[in-house]
Amino acid sequence: MKPIYFDNNATTPVRAEVFEAMAPFLAPDGGFGNPSSLHTLGQQAHAAMESSREKVAALLGVADPGEIVFTSCGTEADNMAVIGAAFAHREKGRHLITSAVEHHAVLHACDYLEKEHGFQVTYLPVDRFGRVSPNDLRGALRPDTLLVSIMAANNEMGTIEPIQELGAICRSAGVLFHTDAVQSAGKVPLKLKDCPVDLAAISGHKLYGPKGIGALYIRRGVQLHALLHGGAHEKNRRAGTENVPGAVGLGAACAVALKEMSTDEPRVRKMRDRLETGLMERIPFVFLNGHPTERLGNTTNLTFDAVEGESLVLALDQAGFTLKNDALPGLEVSTGSACASGLLEPSHVLKAIGVPMERIHGSVRFSLGHFNTEADIDTALDIIPKVVDRLRSLSPIWEDRQKEKV
């Protein structure tokens, strides 16, 4: 039985086209050369890396592939931007600005700079939809601000930040602007060359590429301190023998995304909307977290009042696992972000938009993707109301709600 997968913001399956592109670079008789080697095998690997760099640049809408540096993941790309910029520009000042809803890849990098290196960080609040206010950014800028880092789209709610406006404020203040584009790359068109963005992070496994590969866009002329020290790889910006199959996979994934985004995005958005409105119509006391319109087309984060989110995720998982029946396949969804859900800590993102603690615990993220079908939505609309009903029938909070209604 194939589970229905609604957790594409956590990770995506590798597309067949990507797998095929990577395979020759993993085969024992294939292109396993070291891109730094001068012999033919090495130069083939080098050429494959450069061709992939062009594909990444094309998806991000940057003119010069030399502005793309391959990293091991989105986290490394974010760390390279935040820590690399802080160390390279500390003579300018020791102040950074970010938002309360960033991924931990940015938040914990900022925390490290504060705790271990004496930098100061301002965490901008967000409105109830998760958006940063340009006025708040203007007010937080200081003469010693060296970097602003605001994500392009949020992983938990899908809310899209006003990057163009925020970047323009930074550009006119002469402050570097980084955006974590891990969730938006491949889902929304990015034309970074026309945007006041200096640094942007992406990750392979969020757009149908492999895990273990990411990239950082570094606008020409922007200086960063390297995080890894060793050989002169990636033009001295990131030492270490390159992950050639991974880079080839990321390039192939970017090429597929560029080709299909205009047709795939509306198709996925339509299914997401049907799922969202269908659940809200069928189940009482369901609330949307995130922006109603300025939001990724694949994401919906819903609070099911009086339901424990973890129990809902597990019950839905079990619906498929225990029944082992194609009529009732499992549903893979996620409470909060995958990275945070293992900790059972209330989501910092939902806290930041003001969701009360008891409702945070009843919040679940559905993130759809390329492989979902309308039949998946039909099944979800059939199963989820039943599961929520069952969980609520066991909940003392739900009992109280019923009494309140009488």
Ligand SMILES: Cc1ncc(COP(=O)(O)O)c(C=O)c1O
């Ligand atoms: C917005 C965002 N930034 C960064 C990351 C980290 O990416 P990676 O898993 O490639 O390290 C994630 C992963 O969930 C993410 O959603």
